Amino acid sequence: MFSKMIKIRDREIHIVSIIFLIPSLIFMILFIFYPIVDSFILSLHSWNGIDPVKTFVGFENWKILITDIRFWKALKNNLLILFLSIIIQMPVAILLALAMDYVGRKFNFLRSIYFLPMLMSSVAIGFLFRYAYDPQFGIIAGILNMLNIDITIDILGNPNISIFAIIAVICWQFIPFYFILYVASISSIPVELYEAAKIDGSNYFNYAKEIVIPYISPTIKSGIILSIVGSLKYFDLIYVMTEGGPNGGTDLMATYMYKNSFVSLKLGYGATIAFAMLIIISIISFITFKKLNTAEK
Secondary structure (H helix, E strand, O other), X not given: OHHHHHHHHHHHHHHHHHHHHHHHHHHHHHHHHHXXXXXXXXXOEEOOOOOOOXXXXXXXXXXXXXXOXXXXXXXXXXXXXXXXXXXXXXXXXXXXXXXHHHHHHHHOHHHHHHHHHHHXXXXXXXXXXXXXXXXXXXXXHHHHHHOOOOOOOOOOOOOOOHHHHHHHHHHHHHHHHHHHHHHHHHHOOXXXXXXXXXXXXXXXXXXXHHHHHHHOHHHHHHHHHHHHHHHHOOOHHHHHHOOOOOOOOOOOHHHHHHHHHHHOOOHHHHHHHHHXXXXXXXXXXXHHHHHHHHHHO
């Protein structure tokens, strides 16, 4: 009798759980799964976004994508941003967080100062640095004029250095995010561990190396994942600063997709690029998750 009551109760709990999950499931179907499926279907058509009829072309858009040099160049730029973002943003953010932990609460106001770039929108930052890099009126041009050096450096107009100039801005914008993330993680470390380390005669460097870094390693891994996903779908900052120029030198997958879809009005091909982005981001994220989990074990 008692076992039957337990089974009935478990069944009721399952039914109630399913009922409460239905709104979330509907939301996911409408705003996640349906757009993904619709994007793939659109990639099989040729459509300018205006005509009521879409022309079915099969996998023709995918064949074009495979041989599209500009797309692979955009992917290369995404991977370059991904690599440099991780090796610059993560170490700098960790060092700043450790420095903040070392000086203690006396300099808490520095947290607000460090976090200021995150309070600005990417569009505002893009316009700010677009003018800062201006070859006539920018900061570098002003410094060169002060030093009486008659050299004009068009940073964003040079295809060899423009992508690195943008990466510098991206790091400036997002290091504060990871800094706050690591500060919060470090603040959760029990004070007793630091006191025990001091009693053992360890300095702060050894304490950070042997205790802090291992303790916050899950947060570091989360930061790496966030950086990878963000690096593969950057758009607004790049588009505001260079629109993917010069000559596609700073094009990313997202900017290239936007230009094909809404500038060239090739929505079918734009959908192909968007779906390819989904595949690439999913594969890289899956591999990263697997590698990080393997390293943890």
